[in-house]
Amino acid sequence: MLNFDLHNPTRIVFGAKTVSRLDELVPAGARVLILYGGESARRNGTLAEVRAGLGQREVHEFGGIEPNPSYETLMEAVALIQRKGLNFLLAVGGGSVIDGTKFVAAAVDYPGDPWEIMESHGATVHRALPFGTVLTLPATGSEMNKGSVVSKKATKAKLVFASEHVFPRFSILDPTKTYSLPLPQVANGVVDAFTHVMEQYLTYPVDGRVQDRFAEGLLQTLVEIGAEVMAKPDNYDARANLMWTATLALNGLIVAGVPEDWSTHMIGHELTALHGIDHARTLAAVLPANLQVRREAKRAKLLQYAERIWNITEGSEDERIGIAITSTRVFFESLGVPTRLREYGLNAGHIDEVIAQLEAHGMTALGEHEDVTLAVSRQILEAAL
Structure with missing residues (x-):
């Protein structure tokens, strides 16, 4: 730790x-x-x-x-x-x-x-x-x-x-x-909180057992209540759990003593600034692509994530990682949140402008290892299409 x-x-x-x-x-x-x-x-x-x-x-x-x-x-x-x-x-x-x-x-x-x-x-x-x-x-x-x-x-x-x-x-x-919130905003909240946890949890192991279990509990809670908060707006218990989970996801508790990533957020910020896409929806598109492109650097935590969040224990390591990434995408889509940039009207021609903005804002060495260069960010954006 x-x-x-x-x-x-x-x-x-x-x-x-x-x-x-x-x-x-x-x-x-x-x-x-x-x-x-x-x-x-x-x-x-x-x-x-x-x-x-x-x-x-x-x-x-x-x-x-x-x-x-x-x-x-x-x-x-x-x-x-x-x-x-x-x-x-x-x-x-x-x-x-x-x-x-x-x-x-x-x-x-x-x-x-x-x-x-x-x-x-x-x-x-x-x-x-x-x-x-x-x-x-x-x-x-x-x-x-x-x-x-x-x-x-x-x-x-x-x-x-x-x-x-x-x-x-x-x-x-x-x-x-939260009862009167439009459902797309509720879905955005679930995705935002989920990705906040992932940016602090899915990096590399440092034997932060308490932090890992806290983070996993928050992820499991979001998966459990995702459908409930969408289907029953006045379900007090579901909305209470969403509200408290979202707060705990970014109040400093789960990041204490562990490395953090935030490359998904930095790339997502540029997409919002340039194209007006809801912040959470940029995260839903970028996160699965980010995990796919960087699966080797995140292999140990991806395998842990696959087992503890999605109960994936069979198949080769690569198969388990692939299913876990797909499960993440499916979860976001089950909330009505698209996970491909093309669904927001973007194509390969938009990538250069995003990369230029990342460079202009000094975002040239992102991630827990500072190895998400502009070239890697480009790969992530291409995979997100």
Whole structure:
């Protein structure tokens, strides 16, 4: 097992009817900005419930944060905060809203060009406004980590930053808030959480037995509940398990002491930035192809994955690995998520532009061994077609 330093200060408040606890979680004198995405949060009553929970505090709203939050939109929120003198943020939504709120929190008092936050991957962040979250879409785990992904429309850049200063102070996780989600968003959440676990689990063995079993438990849970969360939107237990699994998939627990990959995500980010494909759907296309192209480097963990997640114990090693990769693809497709880039209108002619963006953003040595060169990324994209 590798050395590690694990710290997570986010308080989780989990369960039905917990939004009312905002009054005890937000400082009494806070001047609050609620950040959210579309109008669904207003239509389904969540915004009204949040406002009621905040009591008599000064409250302002900022809506319109995109599914892939843009720098341009987020800077409008920064300007509003500066103009009104607000001092506490509350993200109401899924990972995109929370990611955007993290950037806003870091950008409000940033001394230079705020885009430097993204270009430095968070190294230049030394303070941020405090914020909490009310999670409505389980997927990214952003409600309990220090990471954020933001896009810049002007340059079609989609970059990642992380900072100890942008852990949420608290996150309210009420599974009933997911009942009204469109099913494609629920499916995306399952795929996103599954791939988060895979990026930390399916690398190479370091005898991290506890981490492996944690990760395998999360993967098994997602496989077990995948059909349930799609077929029965008001199944509280299934939605509760999805919500908690997605949080645990990226809160630092399963990556402690083990190597991590993230090449699937980096390639997927470029596809989203260039072509507007949902983040999770880029992952569904890239992950199986990535495993196929790099099956030799990942052989030991692929065999473990085949046995422990898919119960594949017969056949040669190559056969078992092949079935495990196919099983992954079939699972995503059973949720209604296509796993081929051609199903999103892409062909071989689109690959050069993706490779050029990877190079422009310094993504030339990805993966747990830093051996996913631009040539290997090209092979992965070709296999994903």
